[in-house]
Amino acid sequence: MTTADAGPPPVLSVRQVSKRYGGLTAVDAMSFEVRPGEILGLIGPNGAGKTTMFDLVAGSVAPSSGQILIGKDDVSRESAHRRIGRGLARTFQIPKPFPELSLLENVLLARQGQAGEQLFANFLMPGRVRAQEAAAREKAMELLDFVLLKRLAHEPARVLSGGQRKLLELARVMMAEPAIILLDEPAAGVNASLLEVIIDRIRAINETGVTFLLIEHNIDMVSRLCHRVLVMASGQLLCEGTPDAVSQDPRVIEAYLGGAA
Ligand SMILES: Nc1ncnc2c1ncn2[C@@H]1O[C@H](COP(=O)(O)OP(=O)(O)OP(=O)(O)O)[C@@H](O)[C@H]1O
Numbered sequence: 001m002t003t004a005d006a007g008p009p010p011v012l013s014v015r016q017v018s019k020r021y022g023g024l025t026a027v028d029a030m031s032f033e034v035r036p037g038e039i040l041g042l043i044g045p046n047g048a049g050k051t052t053m054f055d056l057v058a059g060s061v062a063p064s065s066g067q068i069l070i071g072k073d074d075v076s077r078e079s080a081h082r083r084i085g086r087g088l089a090r091t092f093q094i095p096k097p098f099p100e101l102s103l104l105e106n107v108l109l110a111r112q113g114q115a116g117e118q119l120f121a122n123f124l125m126p127g128r129v130r131a132q133e134a135a136a137r138e139k140a141m142e143l144l145d146f147v148l149l150k151r152l153a154h155e156p157a158r159v160l161s162g163g164q165r166k167l168l169e170l171a172r173v174m175m176a177e178p179a180i181i182l183l184d185e186p187a188a189g190v191n192a193s194l195l196e197v198i199i200d201r202i203r204a205i206n207e208t209g210v211t212f213l214l215i216e217h218n219i220d221m222v223s224r225l226c227h228r229v230l231v232m233a234s235g236q237l238l239c240e241g242t243p244d245a246v247s248q249d250p251r252v253i254e255a256y257l258g259g260a261a
Helices: 050-058 080-085 103-108 119-124 126-146 162-175 192-207 219-225 243-247 250-260
Strands: 012-021 024-034 039-043 065-070 088-090 180-184 211-215 228-233 236-241
Touching: 012 050, 024 050, 024 065, 024 236, 039 050, 039 219, 050 088, 050 180, 050 211, 080 088, 103 126, 103 162, 126 162, 162 192, 192 211, 192 219, 211 219, 219 243, 228 243, 228 250, 236 243, 236 250
Parallel strands: 039 211, 039 228, 088 180, 180 211
Antiparallel strands: 012 024, 012 065, 228 236
């Protein structure tokens, strides 16, 4: 590796990663890097391997071969839980909050390593646990305010629309103070006005230095948000570039037309 022309080191590196399911190669020798502070889009036709790539990066699926690094550390064999501890967070295409719990409770449950979870800590340091709980509640309320859901904080999550669930999911991942967020189709099933809120909130989080990797079929959202885009097709990296450049690339147009045929 050369250092002369190197910018800041990547926050996430995917090196020759493959995932095979029997005879099917869902991800085929993918390599890419995510730079600190960027919003990187991951697009491609249905079945291209984007969700599998997310599963591999998040650690819910183990690679058949290749390496995944967070910073300089090889995390290829680490559990999803350990990766969350390294600052990697993930949202799902269809968020599934606990429907009967309040929004506030749903956000609080997304905390990492709270002392209240530990019986001994509760027993030995009740004051400290109470202070942590109060601070966490305050932070959760701030996050609900940030995603414009504060007025519903004490309502059960089942009352939320699809778009509001995406916003709740954003608040939930922010509770863990992640450095990198994997966003799986934040625009899917969201009405136009809430979509504007989601775009605006993602941008605001990004401006605080949080890095995003974003799967999205809504190309308007991708071109408005992403600094750079990777295009996957048939498990492979087809090309990468600015949203404008990739949307005009004949290989990308061909891949989408082929996928739709
Ligand atoms: N657990 C699995 N077992 C077998 N095949 C799988 C599994 N997960 C994914 N696949 C296959 O891997 C390929 C890539 O799927 P993947 O869901 O990653 O694509 P995608 O780009 O996310 O698609 P979409 O945009 O439709 O969500 C598909 O052919 C899919 O059927």
